[in-house]
Amino acid sequence: MNPLQVDEVIHYLIHRWGKKYDFRLFRRGKFVYFQMMWGFLGQESFPLSEDEYKKSIADKIEILNRCGYSEEVREWLKKVNAKPRLGRAVSLQLNLNEKMKEFLT
DSSP, rough: OOOOOOHHHHHHHHHHSSSSSSEEEEEETEEEEEEEEEEETTTTTTOOOOOHHHHHHHHHHHHHHHOHHHHHHHHHHHHOOOOOOTTTTTTEEEEOOOHHTTTOO
């Protein structure tokens, strides 16, 4: 299983949607959600610099890689048709595994 890389994720974002969307990672019940948010790098109201954005993405990807979700996330990024819109994120629902429990409370 190849780990996800920041540049790979950014490539999918630019190739599919033309924007570097932000992501959020959280737990709800028995699931973990990896959400592509409507905010993106370069948007006037986006609060992060390019370096901060890459660090934020790297932190989330590190958790996903360590917990064994890299292939599921990679396939989702390649195939998801939805596009985030203001107030509506696009979510990947992942089954919560034991490794992930230590990262998300």
